[in-house]
Amino acid sequence: MSEFFQQIINGLSLGSIYALIALGYTMVYGILKLINFAHGEVFMMGAYSGYYLASWLGVERYQAAGRGFPLGLALVVLVLAMAASALLGVLIEALAYRPVRSAPRLTPLITAIGVSLFLQNAAMLLFTPNPRAYPPILRELRFAAGGVIVTNIKLAIFVVALALMVGLHLFVQRTWTGRAMRALSMNIDAARLMGIDVNATIRATFAIGSALAAAGGILFGLDQITINPLMGVLTGLKAFVAAVLGGIGNIPGAVVGGLLIGLAEQLTAGYLSPDYRDAITFLILVVILVLKPEGLLGVVRQEKV
Amino acid sequence: MTLLALEHVDKVFGGLRALRGVSFEVAPKSIFGLIGPNGAGKTTLFNVVTGVYRPDGGHVRFDGAEIGGLPPARVAGLGVARTFQNIRVFRSMTVLENVMVAGHKLHRSGVLSAIVRNTAHANDEGALSVRARELLEILGLQGQAGDIAGSLPYGSQRRLEIARALMLAPKVLLLDEPAAGMNSTEARELERQIRFLRDELGVTVVLVEHNMSLVMSVCERIHVVDHGETIAEGTPAEIREHPRVLAAYLGEEPSAGRTEREA
Amino acid sequence: MDIATQKPRWLLRLVLSAGVLAALYAANLGVQAGFIEYVQRIILIAGINVILAVGLNLINGTTGQFSIGHAGFMAVGAYAAAFTGVKLAPHVTALLGAGTLADGVTFNLALLVGALLAAGAGVLVGLPSLRLKGDYLAIVTLGFGEIIRILFNNAQFLGAATGYFGDSPAGLPTYTSFFWVFFWVIVIVVVVRNVTFSQTGRSLIAIREDEIAAEAMAIPTTRLKVLAFTLSAATAGIAGGLFAHMQSGIRPEDFKFDKSIDMIVMIIVGGLGSISGAALGGVFVAVTLELMRDLQQYRLVLYALLLIVIMLVRPEGLLGTREISLAALRRRFRQPERP
Numbered sequence: 061m062s063e064f065f066q067q068i069i070n071g072l073s074l075g076s077i078y079a080l081i082a083l084g085y086t087m088v089y090g091i092l093k094l095i096n097f098a099h100g101e102v103f104m105m106g107a108y109s110g111y112y113l114a115s116w117l118g119v120e121r122y123q124a125a126g127r128g129f130p131l132g133l134a135l136v137v138l139v140l141a142m143a144a145s146a147l148l149g150v151l152i153e154a155l156a157y158r159p160v161r162s163a164p165r166l167t168p169l170i171t172a173i174g175v176s177l178f179l180q181n182a183a184m185l186l187f188t189p190n191p192r193a194y195p196p197i198l199r200e201l202r203f204a205a206g207g208v209i210v211t212n213i214k215l216a217i218f219v220v221a222l223a224l225m226v227g228l229h230l231f232v233q234r235t236w237t238g239r240a241m242r243a244l245s246m247n248i249d250a251a252r253l254m255g256i257d258v259n260a261t262i263r264a265t266f267a268i269g270s271a272l273a274a275a276g277g278i279l280f281g282l283d284q285i286t287i288n289p290l291m292g293v294l295t296g297l298k299a300f301v302a303a304v305l306g307g308i309g310n311i312p313g314a315v316v317g318g319l320l321i322g323l324a325e326q327l328t329a330g331y332l333s334p335d336y337r338d339a340i341t342f343l344i345l346v347v348i349l350v351l352k353p354e355g356l357l358g359v360v361r362q363e364k365v
Numbered sequence: 366m367t368l369l370a371l372e373h374v375d376k377v378f379g380g381l382r383a384l385r386g387v388s389f390e391v392a393p394k395s396i397f398g399l400i401g402p403n404g405a406g407k408t409t410l411f412n413v414v415t416g417v418y419r420p421d422g423g424h425v426r427f428d429g430a431e432i433g434g435l436p437p438a439r440v441a442g443l444g445v446a447r448t449f450q451n452i453r454v455f456r457s458m459t460v461l462e463n464v465m466v467a468g469h470k471l472h473r474s475g476v477l478s479a480i481v482r483n484t485a486h487a488n489d490e491g492a493l494s495v496r497a498r499e500l501l502e503i504l505g506l507q508g509q510a511g512d513i514a515g516s517l518p519y520g521s522q523r524r525l526e527i528a529r530a531l532m533l534a535p536k537v538l539l540l541d542e543p544a545a546g547m548n549s550t551e552a553r554e555l556e557r558q559i560r561f562l563r564d565e566l567g568v569t570v571v572l573v574e575h576n577m578s579l580v581m582s583v584c585e586r587i588h589v590v591d592h593g594e595t596i597a598e599g600t601p602a603e604i605r606e607h608p609r610v611l612a613a614y615l616g617e618e619p620s621a622g623r624t625e626r627e628a
Numbered sequence: 629m630d631i632a633t634q635k636p637r638w639l640l641r642l643v644l645s646a647g648v649l650a651a652l653y654a655a656n657l658g659v660q661a662g663f664i665e666y667v668q669r670i671i672l673i674a675g676i677n678v679i680l681a682v683g684l685n686l687i688n689g690t691t692g693q694f695s696i697g698h699a700g701f702m703a704v705g706a707y708a709a710a711f712t713g714v715k716l717a718p719h720v721t722a723l724l725g726a727g728t729l730a731d732g733v734t735f736n737l738a739l740l741v742g743a744l745l746a747a748g749a750g751v752l753v754g755l756p757s758l759r760l761k762g763d764y765l766a767i768v769t770l771g772f773g774e775i776i777r778i779l780f781n782n783a784q785f786l787g788a789a790t791g792y793f794g795d796s797p798a799g800l801p802t803y804t805s806f807f808w809v810f811f812w813v814i815v816i817v818v819v820v821r822n823v824t825f826s827q828t829g830r831s832l833i834a835i836r837e838d839e840i841a842a843e844a845m846a847i848p849t850t851r852l853k854v855l856a857f858t859l860s861a862a863t864a865g866i867a868g869g870l871f872a873h874m875q876s877g878i879r880p881e882d883f884k885f886d887k888s889i890d891m892i893v894m895i896i897v898g899g900l901g902s903i904s905g906a907a908l909g910g911v912f913v914a915v916t917l918e919l920m921r922d923l924q925q926y927r928l929v930l931y932a933l934l935l936i937v938i939m940l941v942r943p944e945g946l947l948g949t950r951e952i953s954l955a956a957l958r959r960r961f962r963q964p965e966r967p
Contacts, residue, residue, distance in 0.1 A: 174935030
C-alpha cells in the first residue's frame with residue numbers, strides 16, 4: 061500500500077510539471093488554434109536559463125561550502141528564468157508565427173515544427189548534447205511517513221505549481237488582459253472590433269505560457285536531476301497530450317490532464333514496466349482522440365456551414 | 366404527393382432554439398421557396414435536411430424514408446443535393462473537375478482500374494466528362510471548363526456549385542442564396558436556369574433567397590420562417606399579403622437585389 | 629484528361645515495360661561500373677527518398693491530412709521485410725537454387741510483406757483520421773511513430789535496442805541494388821500518379837479543399853482518407869524494406885522523429901500536392917544530407933531554418949501543386965504563339 065501512495069505522490073508531482081507546460085499549449089491553442097510545437101523547447105530553454113542563472117548567482121560556492129542555496133536566491137533564479145523564457149516566447153511569436161497567422165493552418169504548424177527543431181539543435185550547439193547535473197538550488201530533505209518518502213523538492217513542486225496555476229486563474233478571470241484573452245479565444249474578429257489589441261494580447265499569451273513552461277523546466281531539473289537539449293521533446297509532447305486530454309483550450313482541463321498523465325505514467329512505470337512509461341501517454345492520446353476528441357472538460361464546437 | 370417532408374423539426378444550439386417545430390412538405394417537381402429575415406433559421410433547416418446537423422426533435426422524410434440524422438454523404442447519395450451560402454467550390458481544381466468529382470454514380474470502376482488504366486476506367490472518365498460538360502453548358506459555364514474554380518467571379522462560382530450538385534443526379538436540389546452577389550442580369554439568367562432544372566431535368570428545387578423578385582416569380586409555394594418558427598406558407602400572392610410576413614420584414618422591406626448574407 | 633480517357637493499348641505497354649526494364653538493367657550495370665560505392669549509396673538513398681516523398685505526399689499534399697510520424701510506417705516495412713527475408717531465403721534457395729533469381733524472389737516477397745504490414749499499420753492510424761482534423765491527426769501520427777519505435781526497442785526477437793541483423797554473423801543480406809530501387813521508384817510513381825489523376829484522386833483533393841462540401845457531394849471521405857493512409861503507408865513500407873537491405877542491420881534509432889522530419893522537408897521543398905515536386909524534394913534531401921555530412925551538428929539547424937524560411941517566403945514550395953510533365957512542358961513552349 062505504501063508503494064502505491066509513493067507512486068501517487070511521485071505521479072502528482074510529475075503531473076503538476078506537465079500541467080504547468082500544458083497551460084501554455086492550451087492557452088495558445090485556445091486563441092490561435094495552433095499547436096505550438098516549440099513550447100517543449102521553451103520549457104527546455106527555461107531549464108537551461110535556470111541552470112546558468114543559478115551558476116551565475118554562485119550556487120557552486122554554496123555547495124562547496126556545504127551550505128544550502130538561499131531560498132531568496134532560488135526565487136530570483138525562478139523569476140528571472142521565467143522572464144527570459146517569456147521574452148523567448150514573445151520573440152518566437154513575432155518572428156515565426158505572426159507572419160503566417162492568416163495562412164492555411166498547416167503553414168503555421170510546419171513553421172512551429174521548424175522552430176522546435178531549430179531550438180533543439182541550437183541548444184545542442186550552445187550547451188552540447190551531453191546531459192548536465194542540475195544545480196541544487198533546493199537542498200533535498202526527506203520526510204518519511206508510514207513507509208512513504210516525501211522530499212521537500214516534491215513539495216516545492218506542488219506549491220510552486222499550485223501558486224502559479226492559481227495566479228494564472230486569477231489573472232485570466234480578473235484582469236483586463238485576461239478578459240481580452242478569453243474574448244480572443246471565442247472570436248478573434250469580434251474581439252478586434254470591440255477594440256481589443258489582438259497582437260498585444262497574443263503576445264501576452266505567449267509570454268505567460270512561456271514563463272509557466274520555464275517554471276516547469278526548473279522544477280523538472282530539480283526533480284529529475286539532469287537536463288539535456290532534447291528534454292523538451294518527450295516532455296513537451298506529454299504535456300500536449302495532457303492539454304488534449306483535459307480539453308484543449310480549456311485552462312482547468314490542462315491542469316486535470318497534466319495530473320492524470322503524471323499519475324498514469326508513474327503507475328505504469330511502477331506496476332507494468334518502466335519501458336512502457338512513455339508509450340502509455342500516447343496510448344491515452346489515441347484513445348481520448350478516438351473516443352472523446354474534445355477532451356474531458358472541453359466542449360464540442362461545430363464548424364459553421 | 367410529397368417528396369421531402371419536415372415534421373416538427375427542432376434544433377437547439379446551447380441555449381438557443383434555432384428551429385422550433387418547423388413542418389413543411391415539398392411536392393415533387395415543384396419549386397419551393399424558403400424565406401425569412403436574417404438569422405431566421407433557413408440555413409439551419411438546410412443543414413438539418415442534408416445531415417450536417419442532427420435534428421433534436423421531429424422527422425425529416427425523403428421519398429417516404431427517414432433521413433434525419435444520417436451522415437451528409439448518405440443523404441447526398443440518396444438524392445438530396447445542395448449548394449452553400451458561403452460558396453464552397455473546390456478552389457484549386459478546374460471547373461470541369463469540380464463537377465466530375467460529384468459523379469461517382471457514373472464511375473463504377475474502382476481505384477484498381479485507375480491504377481492499371483484499363484478500358485473500364487477510360488470509359489468511366491469519358492462518361493463523367495461528357496456529363497459534366499453537359500451540366501456546365503446548362504449553367505452557361507462551358508467556356509470556363511478548364512479554368513481554376515477559385516479564379517471565377519462569385520456569380521459563376523455559385524452557378525458552378527449548382528452544376529456540381531446536379532452531377533449527383535439529385536431528386537431535390539437545395540439552393541442556399543444562389544443569387545447573392547449576382548447582378549440583375551445574372552439573377553434573371555439564374556431564374557431561367559432554375560426553371561430549366563425543374564422543367565427539363567425534373568429536379569425539385571428548394572430555394573433560400575433574399576432576392577424577393579426572384580423568389581416571387583419562380584416559386585410555386587413559399588414557406589416563411591422567423592426566429593426558428595413557421596409564420597406562414599402559401600402561394601407568392603398569399604405571402605405578399607400575409608400580415609405576419611409583413612410584420613416580420615418590417616423595417617427590412619423585401620426588395621429586389623438584396624445581397625446581404627445571413628449572420 | 630485526354631490521357632485518362634485514352635483506351636489502353638496493351639501491346640504498346642508491354643513493349644514499353646520491357647524497354648524500361650532493359651534500360652534499368654543497363655543503367656544498373658553502368659552505375660555499378662561507373663561510380664564508386666559512396667556515390668552509388670547516395671543514388672540509392674535518393675531513390676528511396678523519392679519513394680518516401682511521393683508516398684507521403686499522397687496524405688499530406690493530395691488529401692490535405694497531416695502525417696508527421698511516417699518513419700513509423702517505414703520502420704514497420706523495414707523490420708517486416710528484413711525478418712521475412714531472413715526466414716524466407718533458405719526455402720526459396722531450396723526451391724530455386726542459390727543465385728540472382730532466388731535473391732530477387734526472396735527480396736521482392738520480403739518487400740511485399742513489409743508493404744502489407746505497413747499498410748495494415750496505415751489502416752490503424754488512418755482510422756482516427758475519421759474523427760480528427762489537421763493538427764490533431766498530426767499528433768496521433770507522431771504518437772504512433774513513437775509507439776512503434778518503443779515497441780521495436782523492446783522486441784527481443786528483433787534485437788531490441790541493438791537492432792536487427794538477421795541470423796547470420798554477416799548481418800542482413802544486401803539485396804538492394806540500383807535496379808530494384810528504381811524498379812520500385814517507377815512502380816510507385818506510376819501507381820501514385822494514376823491514383824492522383826483519377827476520380828479517386830479528384831475526391832482526395834476535394835477532401836483537402838473542403839471536407840464539408842466533399843461530404844455534401846456524397847464523396848465517401850472516411851473510406852478515401854483511410855485509403856490514402858493505407859497506400860501511403862505501403863509505399864513507406866517498401867522504402868523501409870529497400871533501406872533495410874542496403875546495410876547489415878537496422879536499429880530503432882534509424883526511424884526516429886528526425887526521419888519523419890526529413891520526409892516533411894522533402895515534400896515541403898518540392899511543393900505539397902505535386903508528385904514531381906515530392907520526387908525532386910527526395911533527391912534534394914539525399915544530396916544535401918551527404919553534402920552536410922561533415923556539418924552533422926549544423927544539419928538540423930539548417931533544416932529547421934530552411935523549413936521556417938520556406939513557410940514564411942514560399943509556403944507552396946518549389947512547384948506548388950503543379951507537375952512537371954511532358955504535356956506541361958509542351959504547353960509552356962507553345963504559349964508564346966498564342967495571341
